[in-house]
Amino acid sequence: MFKWFGKVNYTPYTKVNDFARYLKDGHLMGSRCKSCGATSFPPRADCDSCMSGDFEFIEVSGKGKLHTFTKIVAAPTGFEDVAPYIVGVVDLQEGGKALAWFGDSIAEAEIEIGMDVQIVPRIIEELEDIKVYYSLEQPGTTWSKV
Numbered sequence: 040m041f042k043w044f045g046k047v048n049y050t051p052y053t054k055v056n057d058f059a060r061y062l063k064d065g066h067l068m069g070s071r072c073k074s075c076g077a078t079s080f081p082p083r084a085d086c087d088s089c090m091s092g093d094f095e096f097i098e099v100s101g102k103g104k105l106h107t108f109t110k111i112v113a114a115p116t117g118f119e120d121v122a123p124y125i126v127g128v129v130d131l132q133e134g135g136k137a138l139a140w141f142g143d144s145i146a147e148a149e150i151e152i153g154m155d156v157q158i159v160p161r162i163i164e165e166l167e168d169i170k171v172y173y174s175l176e177q178p179g180t181t182w183s184k185v
Contacts, residue, residue, distance in 0.1 A: 058082050062171045063162060067098065068097065073093040074093055075091065080135030080136070101137075102131070103156060105128075105129055108126065108141070127175050139173050139174055157179065159173060
């Protein structure tokens, strides 16, 4: 499943593998610990509050406030072809933080810490392998296949 993200992932198995399947279907999923109720995004297989490995997926709205951002000009290996690009960290309404690229609906000049944003799933099916990711967009933006 994680090969759908388009970059190599060397983890052969993870308990949150279904995160990519949900994202492919347009759902942003976090996790909720069945032992203590703590929530997390992205989903965590082991609770960072009580260390329990018993969790369930929960859908999150993707709404949040921009915590910080940066423009990447000197990209790491594997991302040189898309530089420059802007990424941001979002504090989600349901809890947790998300790191994502800024999408087309927010111009660079409009980006401000504290602004409302929406995480939106994206799917690129024209490539050999399905590629899934999510981007930061204006609130109310809905997901679509690219």
